[in-house]
Amino acid sequence: MNPFRFHNPTVLYYGAGQIESYLAEEVKKYGRKVLLLYGGGSIKRFGLYDKVTGILREAGCQVFELSGVEPNPRLTTVHKGVDLCKREGVELVLAVGGGSVLDAGKAIAAGAKYDGDMWNFYLRKDRVQAALPLGTILTLAATGSEMNGNTVVTNWETKEKLGMGSPHLYPRFSFCDPANTLTVPRDQTVYGIVDIMSHVFENYFSTAPNTPLQERMAEGLLLTIMETAPRLVERLDDLEARETIMYCGTMALNGMISMGTAGDWATHAIEHAISAVYDIPHGGGLAIVFPRWMEYVAGEAEGKLAQLAVRVFGVDPAGKSQRDTALEGVRRLREFLRSIGAPGSLADYGIGDENIALMAEKAVQFGPIGRIRKLEKDDVEQILRACLK
Amino acid sequence: MNPFRFHNPTVLYYGAGQIESYLAEEVKKYGRKVLLLYGGGSIKRFGLYDKVTGILREAGCQVFELSGVEPNPRLTTVHKGVDLCKREGVELVLAVGGGSVLDAGKAIAAGAKYDGDMWNFYLRKDRVQAALPLGTILTLAATGSEMNGNTVVTNWETKEKLGMGSPHLYPRFSFCDPANTLTVPRDQTVYGIVDIMSHVFENYFSTAPNTPLQERMAEGLLLTIMETAPRLVERLDDLEARETIMYCGTMALNGMISMGTAGDWATHAIEHAISAVYDIPHGGGLAIVFPRWMEYVAGEAEGKLAQLAVRVFGVDPAGKSQRDTALEGVRRLREFLRSIGAPGSLADYGIGDENIALMAEKAVQFGPIGRIRKLEKDDVEQILRACLK
Numbered sequence A, B: 001m002n003p004f005r006f007h008n009p010t011v012l013y014y015g016a017g018q019i020e021s022y023l024a025e026e027v028k029k030y031g032r033k034v035l036l037l038y039g040g041g042s043i044k045r046f047g048l049y050d051k052v053t054g055i056l057r058e059a060g061c062q063v064f065e066l067s068g069v070e071p072n073p074r075l076t077t078v079h080k081g082v083d084l085c086k087r088e089g090v091e092l093v094l095a096v097g098g099g100s101v102l103d104a105g106k107a108i109a110a111g112a113k114y115d116g117d118m119w120n121f122y123l124r125k126d127r128v129q130a131a132l133p134l135g136t137i138l139t140l141a142a143t144g145s146e147m148n149g150n151t152v153v154t155n156w157e158t159k160e161k162l163g164m165g166s167p168h169l170y171p172r173f174s175f176c177d178p179a180n181t182l183t184v185p186r187d188q189t190v191y192g193i194v195d196i197m198s199h200v201f202e203n204y205f206s207t208a209p210n211t212p213l214q215e216r217m218a219e220g221l222l223l224t225i226m227e228t229a230p231r232l233v234e235r236l237d238d239l240e241a242r243e244t245i246m247y248c249g250t251m252a253l254n255g256m257i258s259m260g261t262a263g264d265w266a267t268h269a270i271e272h273a274i275s276a277v278y279d280i281p282h283g284g285g286l287a288i289v290f291p292r293w294m295e296y297v298a299g300e301a302e303g304k305l306a307q308l309a310v311r312v313f314g315v316d317p318a319g320k321s322q323r324d325t326a327l328e329g330v331r332r333l334r335e336f337l338r339s340i341g342a343p344g345s346l347a348d349y350g351i352g353d354e355n356i357a358l359m360a361e362k363a364v365q366f367g368p369i370g371r372i373r374k375l376e377k378d379d380v381e382q383i384l385r386a387c388l389k
Helices: A018-028 A048-058 A075-088 A099-112 A186-204 A212-234 A239-252 A266-278 A282-296 A302-311 A322-339 A356-363 A377-387 B018-028 B048-058 B075-088 B099-112 B186-204 B212-234 B239-252 B266-278 B282-296 B302-311 B322-339 B356-363 B377-387
Strands: A004-006 A011-014 A033-037 A062-066 A092-097 A134-138 A150-155 A160-165 A173-176 B004-006 B011-014 B033-037 B062-066 B092-097 B134-138 B150-155 B160-165 B173-176
Touching: A011 A018, A011 A239, A018 A048, A018 A134, A018 A173, A033 A048, A033 A075, A033 A099, A048 A062, A048 A092, A062 A075, A075 A099, A075 A150, A092 A099, A099 A134, A099 A150, A150 A266, A160 A266, A173 A239, A186 A212, A186 A239, A186 A266, A186 A282, A212 A239, A212 A302, A212 B212, A212 B239, A239 B212, A266 A282, A266 A356, A266 A377, A282 A322, A282 A377, A302 A322, A356 A377, B011 B018, B011 B239, B018 B048, B018 B134, B018 B173, B033 B048, B033 B075, B033 B099, B048 B062, B048 B092, B062 B075, B075 B099, B075 B150, B092 B099, B099 B134, B099 B150, B150 B266, B160 B266, B173 B239, B186 B212, B186 B239, B186 B266, B186 B282, B212 B239, B212 B302, B266 B282, B266 B356, B266 B377, B282 B322, B282 B377, B302 B322, B356 B377
Parallel strands: A011 A173, A033 A062, A033 A092, A092 A134, A134 A173, B011 B173, B033 B062, B033 B092, B092 B134, B134 B173
Antiparallel strands: A004 B011, A011 B004, A150 A160, B150 B160
């Protein structure tokens, strides 16, 4: 293990009835002026909006609303939120939605306590020193944003999709009720599952020495997801499957499986470059890139890939070279992703080779990416070409 | 899963060099008047005492010392610490040692902010409302006390060994450097390993529905411990093995594998009764009681025991009844415990049947114990009889 410091201060509420019992109490710890942030309005259709605003009203809160946060949340929307918080003296940002809404909430919370343009944080020109308190109510299992300090925002003008993290951006509290994910459509459900698996992979492909428990826990996550996902895709209103996937999403990126590790994260950088240019769903892009990344780095990651193949994908290593075992695992991963309906290539999104160089450029804009193998622009181009069909 | 609230605020530092880099900074957040609490003085022999007091001195702290905390920490020692804190206006308790020292530190921290006798908390006569800040430096992998709010103390006059937990008793910070466990003798090392495994078992044998990920993570812990322990017992100065076991200890009881579960914990209650009467090591008692408890509740826990047998103990279920698979797993657990040198029966401690009724009485003093099967005094007597040889 690498030496590490771990601190995850989020108060996590899971299950039915928690919002009714504890939301008012949590909100009142931070103030009465609340920015209620949400997306396209699905929370109105299934009643969550009424429930939450009712509780806030009863708690004596003054509620300011900002809706329409996009699936890849946009800088312009964040700027609106920052202005609103500064103008109205907002005391708590309450983000109700999926990872995009939560990530926008973090960006707004950081921007509201900053004199410059909060985009500086994403450009690595400045660091978050303070932020408004943030609370979340999760409606989509995917990003793990409900229990970490990470945020990803897209600047559509410059076609940059960038992430950053800060200890100041952990939600103070998060409410996760799987019932609030029951109406998520099939595609988004699948993208969420892929996103969760990809977080496990990014942590699993670590260069730190001696991390057997972290690996076992990552494998436990993957096994659980792969047992549960087919059942959920089959029956989208399976509440137990929704619960399991939601919990896997939280545990995949709250730091529990990455203490003392040094994850790779090249695949995320490549996917961000793709969806900055084409605005495709993050999970869709990850399903395409991850198997190709694994194949590209198979030389460097052979042992770990073979372990994954045996422990998670049930590959029998008898009579196989380590490399063949490793690659058979990747083949089964592709098969699994196809079986739950994830996209298989960029062609599925009508994306050709026109912008390969531009995307590769963006992926390495802060320097080479990845730890298992340091990828330069040329490496990323080769991976992207492999993604075409 | 059961609905749950999770909040673990401990700042965790792992690895070499962290004490030197961050201890002063952490201590100064809470004040300058520090109670330094430790055990039998082994921390002086291997240099940790000098390192810590040097850092505290340089940080301008006024240090009060209380040493001699016992392996099953005693109420009389805790009372001394409480008196000292109240008299001197101590601002931070810094516990340097194993779980016993940490647990005594928690008891002292709670008692220092309480007008009555802090033993009331253990007797369930009152609840902790406030506590002094507590920091820890861990020197023995076992109890997980470095990242939870639990404490166990023994009242030697009444022969009661009782535990309690409070959100106020989480360490504010904990430093875990496996190098500080290198000199732990073989017996204590083994007891620690058994204690860690028993925490995983207590969580694993849960009655909550739909906890596949929690089970996989628990199994990952057990697999990791069982891979590592034989290597460590073979070579006590294997730093990587020390690191893995230390990390397993923290993760086994910091709440990560028990979110939404309802663990059994009868075995701990039974062991506490044994060591309240005989003052045997906690881990030694657990190694004796756990397999017998499993056999006693095999009817109720058959499915979970069989899953454990297959996934962790490598039992091939083909051609076996579920019950046979389950019991074969328990047999292999006994075999594993014997192989690392854990005691096999109460006879190993020279304990006969003289105090069976007394111990059973103590185990159920607050009512029936356990969730998989509610155990009354008579059940506990039967389990204790099975432990005799």
